Every structure is written in structure tokens, then in C-alpha cells.
Amino acid sequence: MRCAMTAYSINKGIGRTVEFRGLKAQYLFIFAGGLLGMLILTMILYMAGASSYICLFLGGGGSTLVVWQTFALNRKYGEHGLMKIAAGKRHPRYIVCRRSVRRCLKCSAKSAAL
Secondary structure (H helix, E strand, O other): OOOOOOOOOOOOOOOOOOEEOOEEOHHHHHHHHHHHHHHHHHHHHHHOOOOHHHHHHHHHHHHHHHHHHHHHHHHHHOOOHHHHHHHHHHOOOOOOOOOOHHHHHHHHHHHHHO
């Protein structure tokens, strides 16, 4: 008698970033959060008594804008681009040294003599 062995596929995505239709990493959160926000905004407008056509126009137009901008950001900045931009904003543009030039030269002369 032969044993029937079941063939299991191996997960080859270990260590890779999550990807959905070309969107990678943090863009998925922007995508999902933007669409969820547009859905909630549309529901609030509808319950507040706004016209159905206004709700449909704003919901559809806003969702289209969120999808378009998310894919544009993904194309422009890549997988880690938004994190690089955020880090660049926290990095100082220049370092200010308020010591006089004479004092800087004295300190360097003393350290060189030692």
C-alpha cells in the first residue's frame, strides 16, 4: 500500500513586504484609511439629510481621488519613500555653532598640544 502524501505549497513571501495590486507597505494603510474615511463621511452626510446625489458625487469623487493619489505616491516615492521624507523633515538643515572663531581655534590648539 502506498501512503497518500499531501502536497503543501511553501510560503515564499517570508521577509517580503505586504503588497496588494502594486501598493506596498504604508501605502496600504493610506489607501484603506482614506477609503474608510470617505465611506464614513458619505454616511454622515446622508444621515444629516444631504441629497443622495451630493453624497454619491462626494463619495465617488473623494474615493477616486484617494485611490489616484495613493497610487501616484507609491509610484513617485517607492516602498520606503514616505519614511525617508519624514526623516528628512526631522533632520536639521544646518548646524549652528554660536562659539566665536577665536574660541574654537584656542580649543583646537590646546587639544593639539596635549
